Amino acid sequence: MxxxxxxxxxxxxxxxxxxxxxxxxxxxxxxxxxxxxxxxxxxxxxxxxxxxxxxxxxxxxxxxxxxxxxxxxxxxxxxxxxxxxxxxxxxxxxxxxxxxxxxxxxxxxxxxxxxxTKFVGEFGGMKKDKLQEIVTEILSALDYFSENKRGAIIVLTRQTGLRDVILTGVRLDADISKQLLITIFSPKTPLHDGAVIISGDKIVAANCWLPLTEQEFKYDLGTRHRAASGITTDTDAIVLVVSEETGKISLAIGGNLTTDLKTGQLKDLLTKILQHKIEGVAS
Structure with missing residues (x-):
């Protein structure tokens, strides 16, 4: 050819x-x-x-x-x-x-x-004043935990349901308040080891166990931080963590962790996220 x-x-x-x-x-x-x-x-x-x-x-x-x-x-x-x-x-x-x-x-x-997935999240349809009141109570508790180096992990549900996680803990269905959160995470109570689940304007459950992430991080993380990354990888939940060793506050969204945050930074950011105005923050 x-x-x-x-x-x-x-x-x-x-x-x-x-x-x-x-x-x-x-x-x-x-x-x-x-x-x-x-x-x-x-x-x-x-x-x-x-x-x-x-x-x-x-x-x-x-x-x-x-x-x-x-x-x-x-x-x-x-x-x-x-x-x-x-x-x-x-x-x-x-x-x-x-x-x-x-x-x-x-x-x-x-x-x-x-x-x-639901069409409206737990916080999306809430009035702004009520949402700000809830955020204020949560952040006041975080300030207390941070100052006293008391470990805590709080999960805020959005559109993805967390029924399986809630079933691992103790059902409460109580109104959200700083004093109740402080009581739950007191070392003397049997509920302090697990996570608190908040849905809408209620503390739904406490002492809940979360899946740990298999993701590798550049720095060593405790069990609470790995649990925060794990649950936010599988769901659209927001997780707030206070380190028992350092007292630093961390925020987890989408499997990513933002550490060493102040409650002043978190107030507007958390309100906007829960109102679906922004998706989250970078790690």
């Missing part, structure tokens, strides 16, 4: 790929098929939702690798590269089986969030 024939065949493959791409694009006649617009929007939302779940996990790098393989496979089919297509077909078939295993933690977290 001479160079002219090789060039002709390559040109025909490119033309064939162009025709296939043109045919594919022609399938989306958006002027006459409004449901196809909705279809594209829904697919885009789904892809973006998956991206938001995976973007801060180790699975994101694996996903990038899969995307590269898919792009190569599409190009191989368009250019009719048979050997490459043969190999990638079996590779992708194996990945279909491997993905649920590799992404198991991320898939579980995503399905839990989807299944437990």
């Amino acid at each position: 001479n160079s002219t024939e090789i060039g002709t065949q390559a040109f025909q493959k490119v033309l064939g790929a162009s025709d296939k791409a043109h045919y594919f694009l022609n399938q989306f006649n958006l002027k006459n098929q409004p449901f196809e617009i909705l279809d594209i929007i829904l697919v885009a939302i789904l892809i973006y939702w998956v991206y938001l779940i995976l973007r801060e996990t180790r699975a994101m790098r694996i996903l990038y690798g899969i995307i590269v393989l898919v792009v190569i496979m599409v190009l191989g089919r368009l250019l009719q590269l048979q050997a490459l297509n043969f190999i990638l077909t079996y590779v992708l078939a194996a990945l279909v089986v491997a993905i649920p295993v590799v992404f198991q933690p991320e898939l579980r977290a995503a399905l839990e969030k989807l299944g437990r």
Whole structure:
């Protein structure tokens, strides 16, 4: 086969790929098929939702690798590269089986969030004055814990339900107050070791046990901080932690910890987060 024939065949493959791409694009006649617009929007939302779940996990790098393989496979089919297509077909078939295993933690977290999500959070529909009153009571308790180096962990629920966590503790359903929080976390009470769960304007439960994170941090963390990171990785809850060793206050959102905060910094920030005006803070 001479160079002219090789060039002709390559040109025909490119033309064939162009025709296939043109045919594919022609399938989306958006002027006459409004449901196809909705279809594209829904697919885009789904892809973006998956991206938001995976973007801060180790699975994101694996996903990038899969995307590269898919792009190569599409190009191989368009250019009719048979050997490459043969190999990638079996590779992708194996990945279909491997993905649920590799992404198991991320898939579980995503399905839990989807299944437990409410349309309005526990604090979202609350009047501003009432919300500020609750935040003030909580922060006053945190000031006391910080000054006296008393360990504490307080979980504020948002849209994701925490029923499984609540069942591990003691049900209270009490009004939120500084004095009650101080009493709960007193070393002499049987409730002080676990977490307090707050939902809306109630202290729902105390002495609750939270899942510990497996995430690696640059600095050593105690059990309370690891629990705060763990529960906020799997849910949209906000967790406030006071270190028993240093008295420093930390805030956990989305698995990220912001440490050494003052209650003055937290007041406006916490109010805005609970009202859904901002998503959170960087670690």
